[in-house]
Amino acid sequence: MVREQILGRGIDEPRLLEAFLSVPRHAFVDEALSSRAYGDTALPIGAGQTLSQPYIVARMVQLGAPQPGQRVLEIGTGSGYQAAILARLGAEVFTVERHASLGRRAGENWARAMVPGITQKIADGTLGWARHAPFDVILVSAAAPAVPMPLLRQLSAAGRMIVPVGSAVRQVLKRLTRTTDGAQVEDFDSCSFVRLIGRAGFDA
Ligand code: SAH
16 A cells, blocks of 8 residues: 555655554454555545545645644544544644544544553534644545635644545645745646535535
8 A cells, every 4th residue: 555555656755654654554444344445545534534545635634734842623533533643643633524433433433552641532523622722734535615714724834734625526625835925726637526514624
């Protein structure tokens, strides 16, 4: 998985590759799917949601570039896999999920993969997590119809938000870097995430 799907597609930061090598992806999917855990695809995780393709997780983390000790907010805990990668990179990880059943399972997955120290809550993540703001990096791992403004306001000076923006079927991965008078916006990969549902997202 790491050699062909991540390194093979140009993501070569040693720190990042090491994090992917050290987190067992099969601990984050149902046992019945464990033989497909390292395949080049997204996988179902229940509640109609998916764990993103390994490359897309790597790309989001690469673009966000969290440094050890930095505060990272993830919207869309899902299986907990991406949060585990962020924790292995030494970030202080906060993650929000709207489905309680997924949040509970993510907690079990972190225990199984022996990744401690992730702080999570069940809520509408489009509103961010004001109590722990500001964040150096915000990763939105669900498709947004537009950049969620409450999240932009919770970025630290020079903080970065990675967010797929577009329709419910197709999005562009964007990076917004906070500046003194707003944000600098860059477009990256075309992608297809499940919908971000909430006040600053799609309607349910
Ligand atoms: N990062 C996850 C995959 C996320 S899939 C992983 O590593 O497995 C997208 C997730 O976003 C889904 O679990 C979905 O329920 C969640 N989601 C959608 N809208 C949300 C919102 N407003 N707040 C929090 N989570 C949300």
